[in-house]
Amino acid sequence: MGKQIPIVDYLAIDDGPPHLVAWEAVDSGALYFDRRNADANGGGTEFRRKKLGTTGMVRSFTIVNRGVPGVPVPYVSALVDIDGGGTVKANLLNTPPDPEHVKLGMAVKMLTFPAGTDDDGTEAIAFAFEPAS
């Protein structure tokens, strides 16, 4: 297998099964996916890494029919409340992209997939969710 790299640095692919990892503010418990200067909730500057769960629930979604060039449509964009804490935005795969199949509150689980390969042969690994059952 060639070299792989996560699409974003909050996706861990080389620490056991793939999972998301957040910055947790020590004082307030707020979770962030981006590089932080301080905690926008409590104001503190101490953070620790927190491994997030791989299952969750769809709290909102949209089905994108007109998107940016190069990205196939339609696709489902979902906001997922992760079991154990945290909310993330991702695509919802392995379900027909229509409101008859995608439901608010549906249980989902995370998966990873190759999103592209660069000119050095490095594969970008992305994450998404799919129905849990």
Place this chain on the structure above:
Amino acid sequence: MSDDKSSDSGDNVWILGTHMTKFGRHGDKDLIDLASESALGAMKDAGVTIHDMEVLGCGSLFNAQAGVGQQLQKQIGQTGIPVYNVANACATGATALRTVLLTIKAGEADMGLAVGVEQMGKGGLLGAGGKGDRGRKVYEPSGRYGSVMQVEGVLGTGLMPGVFAQAGMEYAYENGGVEFEQFAKVAEKNHAHSTLNPLAHYQKQFSLDEVMAAEMMSYPNTLLMCCPNTDGSAAVVLVSEEKLRTLSKDQQKRAVKISASALTTDPWTEHAQVQPDVNTLTRNAAKKAYETAGVSPQDLDLVELHDCFATAELIHYDNLMLCPPGEAGKFIDERGPWRDGQTPVNVSGGLISKGHPIGATGIANVYEVATHLRGEAGDRQIEGAKVGLTHVIGLGSACAVHILEKAAV
């Protein structure tokens, strides 16, 4: 309602004049043509000239670094007054107005001009951002998320129709369901309202079936549920109460009181780390504005709110407390926001049909409400209107709410 409560304080700020251009595509004009038209129109409406202006606030989001205020001065009057060029997302125009208002309240000016302008052309979808593929492709983590490629469409969507669709669906999730048809009814209403507004970008009525059958952009928002990219400008002349008392009876009679001006940003919420929270800051601004004005939502005769998408308008019924909590879907089902309903909303046609030239929008909605309070709105006049509210929100985020009243100085 407060009636004379705050007017006794003497530090109120009033709208003396206002004007907006026709919204639409103005390929034959440039940005300064549009800004000049609204500025000159507002001063003419106010019965004053550029020589009476002591401060200029100018909002243009896409030209934030171009010194649009100074360019405008070079066409309509270089009098040496301070200019504030502001950019604050979709609240840009409202922020320009508020900048002039605060300058007057601070005692640095008695009269000032606020102008909002944008020329968007056919701008396409906003909000994609991200990385393009140029030259040799090598994945290197960059930015605060360490992304190695454009993530739009790979890790969900950040395009505006989708972001606001997700906001609407989140409301549906939290409040026991709102159906596609209910969101679509918002656009049906605003397109119908726009047929009475000659300044609207579009003035075409669509049936509910046509709205729902239009091209799906981002479920549940169809094309007819999305605001168009629009060119246009709007302006207001603001005046201190003390100065207004020195002006003619006709100027005093047509003046409209700004009973409240509130500007907020989004406080921290967990979910907003991945999806903008357009609710909390709107609720905070509305609450502050109602308290300042001594007005309740039930007192409002009309509202111009930020319907960039139909899903957005529906959730702002609740955020602005025009309906009981969780009942925004019921509110539109019962035709509450129609022009003959409980609280008319977006009788101008709203952003969905009037158009959304970003820098101008926050002043255009003030123009609309003020025109009704003056009884000068023609065919679309809400009879007897005495109190109105304007609302804009821009992602990032910024929200402005103004409450305007017909009152005696």
